[in-house]
Amino acid sequence: MSTIVTKFGGSSLADANQFKKVKDIIVSNEERKYVIPSAPGKRNSKDSKITDLLYLCHAHVSTGISFDEVFNHIKDRYCGIVKDLNLDFNISKHLDIVKNDLEEGASSDYAASRGEYLNGLILANYLGFEFVDAKEVMIFNDDGSLDSEATNLALNSKLSKISKAVIPGFYGADKDGNIITFSRGGSDITGALVAASINADLYENWTDVSGFLMADPRIIKNPKPISKITYTELRELSYMGASVLHEDAIFPVREIGIPINIKNTNKPEDEGTFIVKDTDISTKPTTITGIAGKKDFTVISITKASMNSELGFCRKLLSILEQHNISFENMPSGIDTVCLVISDSQLKHKKESVVDEIKRTCNPDTIEIHPNLAMIATVGRGMAKQRGTAAKIFTALSNAEINIRMIDQGSSEMNILVGIENDNFEKGISAIYNAFN
Numbered sequence: 226m227s228t229i230v231t232k233f234g235g236s237s238l239a240d241a242n243q244f245k246k247v248k249d250i251i252v253s254n255e256e257r258k259y260v261i262p263s264a265p266g267k268r269n270s271k272d273s274k275i276t277d278l279l280y281l282c283h284a285h286v287s288t289g290i291s292f293d294e295v296f297n298h299i300k301d302r303y304c305g306i307v308k309d310l311n312l313d314f315n316i317s318k319h320l321d322i323v324k325n326d327l328e329e330g331a332s333s334d335y336a337a338s339r340g341e342y343l344n345g346l347i348l349a350n351y352l353g354f355e356f357v358d359a360k361e362v363m364i365f366n367d368d369g370s371l372d373s374e375a376t377n378l379a380l381n382s383k384l385s386k387i388s389k390a391v392i393p394g395f396y397g398a399d400k401d402g403n404i405i406t407f408s409r410g411g412s413d414i415t416g417a418l419v420a421a422s423i424n425a426d427l428y429e430n431w432t433d434v435s436g437f438l439m440a441d442p443r444i445i446k447n448p449k450p451i452s453k454i455t456y457t458e459l460r461e462l463s464y465m466g467a468s469v470l471h472e473d474a475i476f477p478v479r480e481i482g483i484p485i486n487i488k489n490t491n492k493p494e495d496e497g498t499f500i501v502k503d504t505d506i507s508t509k510p511t512t513i514t515g516i517a518g519k520k521d522f523t524v525i526s527i528t529k530a531s532m533n534s535e536l537g538f539c540r541k542l543l544s545i546l547e548q549h550n551i552s553f554e555n556m557p558s559g560i561d562t563v564c565l566v567i568s569d570s571q572l573k574h575k576k577e578s579v580v581d582e583i584k585r586t587c588n589p590d591t592i593e594i595h596p597n598l599a600m601i602a603t604v605g606r607g608m609a610k611q612r613g614t615a616a617k618i619f620t621a622l623s624n625a626e627i628n629i630r631m632i633d634q635g636s637s638e639m640n641i642l643v644g645i646e647n648d649n650f651e652k653g654i655s656a657i658y659n660a661f662n
């Protein structure tokens with residue numbers, strides 16, 4: 226029998242009604258053996274995520290403010306779920322322990338992790354599955370990074386003895402038992418690690434949308450869904466802002482080629498999106514898979530006569546960024562010019578210092594700052610080794626009267642990146658989307 230690892234996001238477990246949908250999904254397929262829950266998410270747009278409330282409790286304790294009110298709110302949410310599911314399960318006992326630990330100064334990672342921990346206890350009870358505390362199977366190094374080898378070993382030895390289990394997402398522990406969390410949205414990573422360790426046949430990631438769409442629905446009305454996408458394409462799109470899955474959740478399953486299926490808990494009959502190996506899909510030439518983009522980049526444009534023959538020029542330039550702890554997005558260059566494209570979130574408060582240092586160290590003829598750049602990535606395996614995709618993109622932008630300030634194509638030939646004015650961002654995405662649909 227195949228094995229499916231299923232991860233459910235916060236909105237899929239936000240209340241008892243959502244828990245019921247989750248149970249229906251799990252019992253409908255015997256192959257769904259290992260379940261990774263997030264903490265309860267928002268029930269409506271004005272609601273709070275339990276994880277955020279737990280961080281708030283920790284912040285209150287650290288500043289000496291009473292956190293009773295916030296904690297009671299958390300308690301009501303969990304007790305409400307248990308009551309509405311008619312479970313004979315004493316969640317209050319566990320909540321009291323968490324409250325006590327917080328009062329005694331538990332870390333912020335510990336505080337945040339309890340959202341998944343408590344939800345996992347309830348879900349395991351509700352499904353009749355064994356509860357596996359993630360602190361036993363997600364092992365972190367002292368510097369906060371994951372010890373992949375130890376994690377793999379721990380997961381293997383634990384799960385080989387258990388046929389059906391709930392393993393809370395988002396956290397683990399270091400070798401001294403201190404709770405450590407992944408970055409926000411990290412339950413996706415837990416699911417991927419579990420799937421990889423047991424060599425699952427499929428990793429299902431259940432959320433509140435039916436997979437990926439070709440473009441942001443806030444910009445394009447009813448964009449087409451993506452039924453299949455490769456890991457590489459997804460990486461390119463999520464890097465440019467398309468987000469459904471945590472970026473780091475792709476690596477563990479990609480290595481061994483486990484497909485990921487993004488599914489909608491509220492519409493389980495929808496097929497969702499399959500994320501697969503590059504070699505697993507046939508492709509129609511010149512088609513694109515998706516479009517994503519981000520606003521607010523700055524271009525630092527540097528000119529210097531004979532730059533091309535000056536040894537070490539780029540090394541000096543890049544070491545200035547490194548000293549300022551800045552990563553750059555792109556570095557298009559000409560014979561005597563080079564541009565650094567940097568996200569404003571990276572550059573903030575450091576612009577003057579970076580420019581001064583470039584002037585001092587690289588002695589350029591000119592250095593200009595161009596703010597307000599938006600980047601749009603048009604991604605598709607169908608464009609590799611085919612002609613016409615770039616022409617179509619540029620024509621579409623030109624017809625929409627949009628000036629292209631920067632062009633870049635990755636060596637994989639799967640992504641054409643254009644830089645345009647922030648103000649033209651939405652118009653640019655629409656123009657490209659319409660050109661291919």
Ligand code: ASP
Nearest residue numbers: 263276395409410411412
């Ligand atoms: N609950 C955590 C968060 O809100 C982790 C997760 O949901 O994946 O970020």
